[in-house]
Amino acid sequence: MPAHLFVRATDPRSGRRHVYLYDVEFSGRLVVTGSTDPACDLARALLARGIKGKVAVYAGLRHRYTVNIEKAAKLHAYDHAQKGPIFEKYRETGDSVPHSQEAEAA
Numbered sequence: 709m710p711a712h713l714f715v716r717a718t719d720p721r722s723g724r725r726h727v728y729l730y731d732v733e734f735s736g737r738l739v740v741t742g743s744t745d746p747a748c749d750l751a752r753a754l755l756a757r758g759i760k761g762k763v764a765v766y767a768g769l770r771h772r773y774t775v776n777i778e779k780a781a782k783l784h785a786y787d788h789a790q791k792g793p794i795f796e797k798y799r800e801t802g803d804s805v806p807h808s809q810e811a812e813a814a
Contacts, residue, residue: 751780
């Protein structure tokens with residue numbers, strides 16, 4: 709089952725034009741909202757639901773990437789100003805859990 713990526717730009721920040729946040733829908737449900745790291749956050753959300761393997765992520769009708777759920781759930785990605793995209797081992801913090809409607813309802 710594919711996942712669908714939705715992007716939204718926030719107000720410009722100093723040194724950057726925009727900061728983009730992503731929402732991800734899977735199986736008709738919004739599972740990740742307001743994420744700066746949608747691939748890894750999606751992987752953690754799906755793994756928490758017992759879903760393993762790979763998931764294709766689409767933006768509109770275009771395939772963007774495929775996520776290996778077990779591997780991506782262990783990582784955190786961010787953009788480094790000089791080095792570009794960086795992947796690190798994921799460390800859970802109080803503000804690192806992606807917001808979702810399901811979590812809010814629980």
